[in-house]
Amino acid sequence: DAGITQSPRHKVTETGTPVTLRCHQTENHRYMYWYRQDPGHGLRLIHYSYGVKDTDKGEVSDGYSVSRSKTEDFLLTLESATSSQTSVYFCAISESQGGFYGYTFGSGTRLTVV
Amino acid sequence: GNSVTQMEGPVTLSEEAFLTINCTYTATGYPSLFWYVQYPGEGLQLLLKATKADDKGSNKGFEATYRKETTSFHLEKGSVQVSDSAVYFCALLPATGGGNKLTFGTGTQLKVEL
Numbered sequence: 001d002a003g004i005t006q007s008p009r010h011k012v013t014e015t016g017t018p019v020t021l022r023c024h025q026t027e028n029h030r031y032m033y034w035y036r037q038d039p040g041h042g043l044r045l046i047h048y049s050y051g052v053k054d055t056d057k058g059e060v061s062d063g064y065s066v067s068r069s070k071t072e073d074f075l076l077t078l079e080s081a082t083s084s085q086t087s088v089y090f091c092a093i094s095e096s097q098g099g100f101y102g103y104t105f106g107s108g109t110r111l112t113v114v
Numbered sequence: 115g116n117s118v119t120q121m122e123g124p125v126t127l128s129e130e131a132f133l134t135i136n137c138t139y140t141a142t143g144y145p146s147l148f149w150y151v152q153y154p155g156e157g158l159q160l161l162l163k164a165t166k167a168d169d170k171g172s173n174k175g176f177e178a179t180y181r182k183e184t185t186s187f188h189l190e191k192g193s194v195q196v197s198d199s200a201v202y203f204c205a206l207l208p209a210t211g212g213g214n215k216l217t218f219g220t221g222t223q224l225k226v227e228l
Contacts, residue, residue, distance in 0.1 A: 105157030
């Protein structure tokens with residue numbers, strides 16, 4: 001009954017290849033976010049979206065792009081994967097701007113770039 | 115800019131011990147403050163929040179009080195259980211500016227032993 005799902009859950013890819021991670025929601029929330037989680041850094045915002053085709057950069061957006069062609073899907077693309085992008089990636093949704101009522105997080109995608 | 119500082123972990127406690135996880139913040143005005151919890155292999159879940167000075171957020175036996183004078187939002191629980199073992203994140207939502215996005219601390223791992 002999860003309102004937000006991420007796919008794949010795990011992925012191993014080679015340096016230099018493009019990778020796309022998918023976030024799918026069934027809550028019809030307007031706001032969607034991509035974070036990466038790394039030891040010692042907590043969660044850092046990569047990109048976010050405030051509606052279909054409306055996206056903006058977060059604090060660590062270099063090397064990443066996003067697309068949102070439908071309310072329910074928010075895609076994160078690593079244009080040419082590097083080892084520094086090995087991380088756990090989380091998608092989050094919120095019904096209010098800034099998550100005043102809290103974010104709902106997906107279960108994460110563990111990405112390894114070799 | 116906005117930032118959140120949490121005590122470093124891991125914090126290791128015996129079951130039924132008292133828990134405090136310190137969180138201080140830097141922000142202008144009166145941000146909203148949150149605690150999120152991440153259980154192993156899962157995404158973050160909202161634990162509690164407070165939106166104005168002197169507010170106390172509480173949930174599942176955890177509580178935190180918004181202290182403007184000390185810019186703090188320490189998480190406490192009177193008697194921890196093994197099931198409380200998780201990573202705890204403090205976060206803030208700025209009152210103005212900051213793009214209305216959550217800023218997270220680096221997380222504090224809690225381990226509770228029998």
